[in-house]
Amino acid sequence: MVIRTLVADDQAVVRTGFVNLLGTQDDIQVVAEAEDGAQAVRLAAEHRPDLVLLDIRMPHKNGIDAAREIIAASEGATKALMLTTFGLDEYVYEALAAGASGFLLKDATFPELLHAVRVVAAGDALLSPEITRRVVAEFTRQRAAAPPVPAGDVDGLTAREAEVLVLIAQGLSNAEIAHRLTITDHTVKTHINRLFTKMGLRDRAQAVILAYELGLVRPSAPR
Known part of the structure; x- marks a missing residue:
């Protein structure tokens, strides 16, 4: 299957570099490139690309707003991969809430x-434990002044599935969860698949957000 991709970045050198690199692959086709968020939405x-590669900071419409509109218009058929830097941590949570499936550093190899x-085109999330921890830190910053949110209804989950959800929200990888619970990686994946299905979660990013919004993990909780 060929992954039809749109690349959006207001820096021509960066945009052209990504377009040229992606163009060397038989399974990836760049169908359009945009120099700002508004143009990305129109294109x-x-x-109707399978994936949009969006810079977070762009004129006329930023990447987060563009991602939100593109994902909504395609009813989730188009996935969003955000271009970011470690200096833009404050935007990570907002981008995930908008529906983005992952992040890529501009200096990525x-x-x-x-x-x-x-990974993102396949419907998975590119959310490393490092990025997860950044999401948690940003959530903490945003909600620090807010009153505690009462825990939501997770009656549909088993005790172990709820436990796995909390550990995901704390930034642990599958291997770390397996070690913490003394179970195999395969069992961890089984629990994750089941809780995602039961809670209607698309990926790990949504799991982090859900756990905090339901009050399963408090912003002050240790990793």
């Missing part, structure tokens, strides 16, 4: 770029 509606595009 996404025209070309060629293999990292290809891996990110393929």
